[in-house]
Amino acid sequence: MELPLINPLSRLIVAATQLGSLNTLVTAGLVDPYLSKRSAYQLYGRQKVQGWIKAGLISVSTPRKGLDRLTLEVLECGSQVNDCLQELQQASNSPTPTVSS
Structure with missing residues (x-):
């Protein structure tokens, strides 16, 4: 029985679904494609966003526009x-519990 896989895989499916939904909302013009730094910090955590900016993974396009929402979500x-991959690797490396009679 592969129970350790269920939780990480379900989280991946949820994340992919959320990303697709956000893309649809931005494309339809129902959601602003840009976030202020403050909003990004609130949604994703200050340390994470600052790390992405420092690594050059995202940048502020213009002070008025802010950070690209889809890039942040990706x-x-x-x-x-x-x-999830780290969890799966740890689960595969840990010994399988056995039931003793």
Whole structure:
């Protein structure tokens, strides 16, 4: 039974679904494609956003526009994928519990 896989895989499916939904909303013009730094900090965490900016993964396009919302969401998705892969690797390296009679 592969129970350790269920939680990480379901989290990946949820993250991909959220990314697709956000893309649809931005494309339809129902959601602003840019976020202020303050909003990005609130959504994703200050340390994470500052790390992405420092690494050059995202930049402020203009002070008025802010940070690209889809790029932020892709980076967050990538972060979640990385976390899930690490979990799966740890689960595969840990000994399988046995039931003794």
